Amino acid sequence: MPISFSPVLWLLAASVLIQLYYVGYYFLPFARRPEAAAADDSAAGPVSVLVCAHNELANLRRLLPLLLQQEYRPGFEVILIDDRSGDDTYLYVQQLTQYYPNVRLVSVHRTPEGLSPKKYALTLGIRAARHERLLFTDADCIPATRQWIREMQQDFARSADLVLGYSAYAPEPGFLNKLIRFETLLTGAQYLSFAWRGKPYMGVGRNLAYTQACFRTTKGFASHIRSLGGDDDLFVQDAARHGQRVAVQAEPAAHTLSEAAHTWSAWWRQKRRHLSAGKSYRFADRWRIGNFIGANLLFYFTTAALLFSRPDWVPLAVLWGVRTVAVGAAYAQIGRRLDDRLPVAWLPLLDVVYFFYYLALGISLFLYRNLRWK
Structure with a gap:
């Protein structure tokens, strides 16, 4: 007598196969790729490092000294864009400019009505930049090493127009910190491995580089200047459309x-801003990301349906085991590759919580679309 399985079990199997495809084609090959050979320093050029800040004095006191300690022989300038700050940012940076000629200040006193404040401020900073190569970070970030500028500009010598970097979060006690770091690792796994496969769709403004020519080719932020978010991911979308x-x-x-x-x-508000730009992605990118997110959610929903209905315990256990081992191994290897490790024992729980948190965010954005910028 042939064995028959519940249709829900076949859905579970399909979701596992989709996840194994992402693991086998994107994540694991990216995690195992060999390190690129260091570029010849003779091909390096000076870099403009841009930081946009709004009432970030405490963070700037930590960041700017670390930027000035960067070891980069061709030279660099640091452009601080003071975006309507009400603290002593202006006075602090002015003092630095007296001692460090490579520190420059761009002040924004008002933003034209209807424009994204950050994109407008960044545009003014880019116009003031003296060098062709531009490197961006945020005021609440710090470079992981003194080689940050050198590493992030190497691919320009290999004819790149835009370079995607990774920005991690510092480990701290507590479940929320682990979840945020898991989300960051998983997002990094997607946008870095997809770009490595020739399908770039986003970057993070905390660690992003591109050339002045790339900015001009994409017409800057013109296509989304009125959207609050997207100075990083929507810019990458435009760059990909223009063949950069x-x-x-x-x-x-x-x-x-x-x-x-x-x-x-605080994390909820931050993620709502980040996800709000997704509706402007190219269809192929939304399809690729949606398939990955949807397959994971389908996996958990079909599991719940099977647990509380027909007990196909053996195939359910096999599929769960295969998926858990494969996905867990991929995330662990990516964590080692990016030097952003999470406790392996926490990965299954973090995975469950993250995807349902993501679903809640998506529902929230659909129902309540109003966003505010600082």
């Missing part, structure tokens, strides 16, 4: 490091 060459720089020496949100509400 996108490189990935995932070496730990090229990372930046940030402090994660300390409350669930």
Whole structure:
């Protein structure tokens, strides 16, 4: 007598196969790729490092000295864009400019009505930059090493127009910190490995580099200047549409490091801003990301349906085991590759919580689309 399985079990199997495809084609090959040979320093050029800040004095006191300690022989300038700050940012940076000629200040006193404040401020900073190569980070970040500038600009010597970097969060006690770091690792696994496979779709403004020519080719932020978010991911979308060459720089020496949100509400607001730009992605990118997220959610929903209905325990256990081992191994290897390790024993729980948190965020954005910028 032939064995028959529940249709829900076949859905579970399909979701596992989709996840194994992402693991086998994107994540594991990217994690195992050999390190790129160091570029010849003779091909290096000076770099403009841009930091946009709004009332970030405490963070700037930590960041700017570390930027000035960067070891980069061709030279660099640091452009601080003071975006309508009400603290003493202007006075602090002015003092630095007296001692460091490579520190420059761009002040933004008002933003034209209807424009994204950050994109407008960044545009003014880019116009003031003296060098062709531009490197971006945020005021609440720090470079992981003194080689950050050197590592992030290497691919320009290999004809790249835009370079995607990775920005991790500092480990701290507590479940929320682990979840934020898991989300960051999983997002990094997607946008870095997809770009490595020739399908770039986003970057993070905390660690992103591109050339002045790339900015001009994409017409800057013109296509999304009125959207609050997207100075990083929507810019990458435009660059890909215009055929710009996108490189990935995932070496730990090229990372930046940030402090994660300390409350669930703060992280919720942050993720709503980040996800709000997704509706403007190219269809192929939304399809690729949606398949990955959807397969994971389908996996958990079909599991719940099987647990509370027909007990196909053996195939359910086999599929769960295969998926858990494969996905866990991929995430662990990516964590080692990016030097952003999480306790392996926590990965299954973090995975469950993250995907349902993501679903809640998506529902929230659909129902309540109003966003505010600082």
